[in-house]
Amino acid sequence: MKKSLADRIEQYLKVLISRSDDKSIEIQRIELAETFDCVPSQVTYVISTRFTEKEGYITESRRGGCGYVRIRQSSPQLADSALEYIDLFAFIDELKLRQLLNHREAEMIKYLAVNICADLPREYRAKINADMVKALYNYLQM
Amino acid sequence: MKKSLADRIEQYLKVLISRSDDKSIEIQRIELAETFDCVPSQVTYVISTRFTEKEGYITESRRGGCGYVRIRQSSPQLADSALEYIDLFAFIDELKLRQLLNHREAEMIKYLAVNICADLPREYRAKINADMVKALYNYLQM
DNA sequence: CCTCTTTTGACTTTATTTGACCTTTAGTAT
DNA sequence: ATACTAAAGGTCAAATAAAGTCAAAAGAGG
Structure with missing residues (x-):
């Protein structure tokens, strides 16, 4: 099965998250876009479709110089x-x-x-x- | 009795499934239609008439870029x-x-x-x- | 001829990719 | 402090790529 660009970016980010100490990563949108040779809004698209709250992720970001996008895997809200x-x-x-x-x-x-x-x-x-x-x-x- | 196109597509897919490791295949509807030189909806027809849940198959699909149709054979009821x-x-x-x-x-x-x-x-x-x-x-x- | 199955294609829905334009932030010069 | 500038990220809509739906037309068998 051929993977779409969005799928590949998703996978890449999920690997990064899983390898992180605290299930949270901070990326630069432009940098990631360069890595995958695509437009920055592609990254926004991936994040908004695959890293939603419903799927257990919380994202924050900041614009401007030294901007970033942080993706955090939220711990499930299910109480025992x-x-x-x-x-x-x-x-x-x-x-x-x-x-x-x-x-x-x-x-x-x-x-x-x-x-x-x-x-x-x-x-x-x-x-x-x-x-x-x-x-x-x-x-x-x- | 001449085999219909639908029959040939069915047979083709069943061979693919039987040869797969996990009794499951992933195809592109358009691609298969091209292979058999027919309209894409013919493939949909075959799947919906021959790969039903009742006959032991489960299908999933995704539209859009890099879309696919997955057909999985669910197991038969052998009671030993x-x-x-x-x-x-x-x-x-x-x-x-x-x-x-x-x-x-x-x-x-x-x-x-x-x-x-x-x-x-x-x-x-x-x-x-x-x-x-x-x-x-x-x-x-x- | 009648019914059921198959074949076709027009139209719909969903997903992805791309790009033009907008907003926010940090840093720098005045 | 203020204003300007560069460096991010955000938004939105168009273009493209699949798959789904549905009904009409065609064909097969009795």
């Missing part, structure tokens, strides 16, 4: 206590969005969940939903 | 009764040996299994063990 009431599938989708699970992992876990619950008494299904959410939450150290 | 008695952890290790699961996946599934079973009545634990073995067996299309 609220986890019980979250739908497992929605939770998995959210984890995928945040790239804590890849596509295959997400699908596999969903598949396992469905099959485990398939003919289990109703009262245990909710429990398994909750336990899986909690287990994922813990395993991924969120 | 002998699987019931296999220990889940041993089974996972075996899958890892055969490189059907990577380390992270194996560990994550074990972690989930332990946490799901943690305080479930004894009689359901064996069932979950068996269901997970079966689900993995099916999911990985062994």
